Amino acid sequence: MATAEEFFSLQRDYWDQVAENDGFDLESVSVPSSMIGRITGLIPYDCVGQLYPYPILVNLYAKAGLHRYNMLQGTNFKLASLIKFNMLQNCVSSFYMTLLAHDPADSSLEKTFQVQVDEQKYGTLDMGVSIARPKGEVTSEKPFIPHSYGGAFADDDIFKGELPDWPSDGDLKDETRFYVVKESEWRATDWIFMYLELAVCANDRSITDMRQKTEVMSQLEIVKVAIETANGDVEPPIERLKAKSANVYITFKGLEEPRAPRRLFEVGVDLERKAIVRRVIDEHTGDLKLVGKLCGGQYHKRPWLARQKREETQSCEKRARLG
Template sequence: MTTEVVKNTTEVVESEYFTKEDYEAWGGPSVYWDRVAESDGFDIEGIPTTPFSGGLIARNCNLMPENLMVKHYAMLGLHRYNMSEGTSFELDRLIKYNKLQNAVSSYYMTLLAYDPSLRQEETFQVRTDERKVNRLDVTCSISRPRDKKDEVSTEELPTKEPFVPHFYRCAVSDSTLFNGELPDWPSDDALNDTNRFYVLKESEWQATDWIHLYMELLLCANDRASAQRRPDFMSDLQILKVAIETDIGGMKPPNERLKANCANVYITFKGLETVPRIDEIGKHVERKAIVRRVISPGFLTLVGKHWSGKDTEKRSVTLKSGENVRRSRKRYRFG
């Protein structure tokens, strides 16, 4: 009696066990990853693999429910490209994606996007790499039109590096303000420092798509179960206030800070029933979140967290001894 075994590709093997020929076609892990590297992880159809080989899992988005986490990763890639190239591409639909068989993974997404200002449709390739579970800590390292993948962008790495299925690299800022642990929530007096902070008008943050994207990415990362199974779990989300912190206070006009490569974004919002591992206090309650953006050649990194006064209390307890100070610096080092 035979058992149908489906590989991590579109190939189906009619056998109870994989044959010698199957393993020869696979060639071992090094051969497999060399083949994956030829398309930078995006087009793996037809590449032989075997059960438990630790390769990429291929997903056809036409055959599965929408995953909000992956959708927002795709939108992050388009955001990175738009900031670099001055375009306005919007996600039309995800076509497929490949991911590792890990809780923390890299995602290799192929998607269709449209720029209404250019009246142009493009197929894009976007790669994101996660660094933490149940927390927003993600780097977009590739975002490009598929038919231009061999062209060098000014924002890409200066030299092509060896393919690594999952790495923990990230964008690094030249300013200490945007390295290390995320800051505490600024006081009202601090927000009055216009050289450091810019408090957005409601019309500004409503018209700034990436603010909503960052907030929704944080919520998806913090509640992956809802992102996978409840596509409407953010339907009542309301952003109430937004402030952005940069180190380019002399730039005029102030709203130009929205384009800064490095920024801490402070968002007050409501509309969630609960925030897993944080609270269960209902949709009507105002909550706070902090998201950091750092862009450096080749990378866009977002790190975010929900904030409460307890964060400061925990930190003050942790930093009582010199030994704990050193451990904290090591633990929270960003980059």
């Protein structure tokens, strides 16, 4: 059995090998038998035809990495498939992902990307993307850190500190701060829905498999979107969606409140919820930080369902009297 000194020496050697590959390609990195079960290292997962943990969340993290790359490079790469990833053995982890992406406008344009995502908190959306690049490119000279606690820093004070409260209707009329995004615009902007999915999934990591994605995530429906930026004089206003620092306010339906009485849903009640997601892309490092939270909502009765429920009840009562 290895002594403490030998153990730490082996661990340093392991991390030196990992650092040579920036945490991505670990096929040639060996783990000594004396360290198995003791090393606080990276766990590799092959995603091609195999099961892996948190598939919905990990795929969203991969999309967030491509989102950062597209924001900085003016491209439009979409996730085609996740190839593999390595993650820490912590509840708050870093993910080193290798993925395949394509450009919908050019089917021949397909690239392998490397993306590093670092979670900062458990149970809420608080993550950073420190690497998002085509494989083979070197985009950072920062030393390798297994779990980065850094992140992007905004130049404007309104994007620092805690997330704001939900703006009032009066606030939203202030066009120097807010732009209410048209439905046609947010439907054409897939990262807005990705932000919502990230906020929901990070808030409840029990949403882990594809069956739950169908049952939960596919029910999400955006109602209204507003974006707050520091550059209110941008023309046309839709260009504000490209701001490197922004607070995105999303009103949505489809996520039931667990504490709500079941009878509310049986008579046809929609619950409008709210999500706030802050995006900051550091002007100096290019790092992306996403922080988000879910807010309370308001119930809205669906008259046609309530009417249908009453008609069904009256029909049953009538049949009972005739019987």
